[in-house]
Amino acid sequence: MRERQPCVYLLSSGYNGRLYCGVTSNLIGRIQQHRDEVFDGFTKRYGIKRLVWFEVAETMEAAIAREKRIKKWPRDWKRNLIERDNPAWNDLAVGFGLPPLSGARPAWWTWNKSGVTEGGQAKQAHPSHPNTSSRPTPNTREMRNALSSDGE
Structure with a gap:
């Protein structure tokens, strides 16, 4: 990836956490700004620093x-x-090449109602845990249409 390339990105506070959508021409630099909490606002207030998705665009207008x-x-x-x-x-x-976030937990980390279980043993998985069966089925048709639409 070039140093300066328009892209859109999603940050999260953690697995299935709060989300932030942004656009930049310097993804690595912008992520570092989020990590360093350079600007006051939503991402700083909620600790949103984890880059979970990005997409490179041809032009800044497209991004x-x-x-x-x-x-x-x-x-x-x-x-x-x-x-x-x-x-x-x-x-x-x-x-x-950015260092891992300090205190970052793996996505499979389990929780109970009072917090992390002792000894890593799960009493009850968090509802957003990947192995939870009550997760809603994605509407793939709507998702496919949204991804393929060029304009609105």
Whole structure:
């Protein structure tokens, strides 16, 4: 990836956590700004620093248009977009050479109602855990249509 390339990206506070959609021409630099909490706002307030999805665009105008479309999507569509290529919601910034986030937990980390279980033994899996069977079935037709639409 070139140092300066228009792209749209999704950050998360953790597995199935709060999401932020943004656009930049310098993905690595922008991710570092989020990690360093350079600017006050939503991502700083909620600790949203994990790069979970990104898409390179030909032009900045195309990246901005894609960002605007994604921001209008329901949360489930965004989750499906992330999990299509990154089912564990891993921090993709590590693949670009940025250090792992301190205190980052693996996606399979289990929780109970009072927090993390002792000794790593799960009493009850968190509802967003990948092995939870009550997860809603994605509406793939709507998702496919949204991904293939060029404009609105």
